Amino acid sequence: MKNKVKALRTAAGLTQQQLADLVHVSSRTIISIEKEQYNPSLMLAYRLALVLGVSMEELCCLEENKALEDQQYEDL
Amino acid sequence: MKIYNKKGLVIGLLWTAAGAFCLYRDAADAHAFLPQQIKSVVLSLIMLAIGLTCLVRAFSRRAAREDRIEELDERSCLVRLKTSSLTLRVTGYIRLAAMVLGLLAYAFTENLVFGCLFLFAGLEITLEAVVSAAAAVHYEKRV
Numbered sequence: 001m002k003n004k005v006k007a008l009r010t011a012a013g014l015t016q017q018q019l020a021d022l023v024h025v026s027s028r029t030i031i032s033i034e035k036e037q038y039n040p041s042l043m044l045a046y047r048l049a050l051v052l053g054v055s056m057e058e059l060c061c062l063e064e065n066k067a068l069e070d071q072q073y074e075d076l
Numbered sequence: 077m078k079i080y081n082k083k084g085l086v087i088g089l090l091w092t093a094a095g096a097f098c099l100y101r102d103a104a105d106a107h108a109f110l111p112q113q114i115k116s117v118v119l120s121l122i123m124l125a126i127g128l129t130c131l132v133r134a135f136s137r138r139a140a141r142e143d144r145i146e147e148l149d150e151r152s153c154l155v156r157l158k159t160s161s162l163t164l165r166v167t168g169y170i171r172l173a174a175m176v177l178g179l180l181a182y183a184f185t186e187n188l189v190f191g192c193l194f195l196f197a198g199l200e201i202t203l204e205a206v207v208s209a210a211a212a213v214h215y216e217k218r219v
Contacts (some may be wrong), residue, residue, distance in 0.1 A: 029151040038151050 002061045002068075008052040023047040026028040080140030086212030087094065095124030168204065171197045 004062075009019050009030075016034070023044060032038035040060075044072065049059045052065040057063065079085055098120035106113055133139035146152060178194030181187065 024145060024148075026146055026149045026152065029149055030150055038154070041150050044150060 001035060001039045001067050003033060004054075004059055004061060005030070005048060005052070008054060008059065009034075012052055019048075019051065022051045077135050078137075079134055080137050081143055084130050084140065084143060085134035088127050088132075089136055090121055091130060093127070093129030095120050095122075095127050098123060165203075168201070171200050171204075175201060 005019075009016070010012060014022075016030045017027045020030045023030075024047070025044060029038065029040075033040055043068075045060055049056045058074050099117070102113065102120055133143060153217050175194055175197035178190045178192075178197055181190035182194055
């Protein structure tokens, strides 16, 4: 799932380890989220949104991802 | 000294005891073949190092917190779950192959070893199916 974690983290001047410490996960989780290999849980996404000062919709590109998912369902 | 990670302490004690025992055994009952002796000593030292690391980490507040975060980390949980699932699936295929090969080999050779291979692989597959059904019922009610 597409997200803006890397862009927002860089803009906030945080390292991956610092962000990981702030949201109580390992730095590998942050790396995986940034690479869009792992989708965070609802609570982790909320924590990330709070730390990065954006809404969950913006952080997780929910509208864009929903459109992509709708397209996949239509293709079924 | 305060213990911050009891589980880590127990694991550390077990690894240290196992490593120390293996090292003692290496010293008391040395292999005649030198490469084997070296391999055995290196393995014992690795076990000892793992044990001592776990012991030291159990007494460190920061390390214990890191270990706890790693344990609770949602991605790590998912990785553990997927690893268990894949392991079970792969070993399931291996058991199935062993059962079929055991059956075929027994049919052609009438060797009891192959008969036992077929029997035990079949029993394991049956047991796995029963446990899987019970686990599915358990989680269907709770998740």
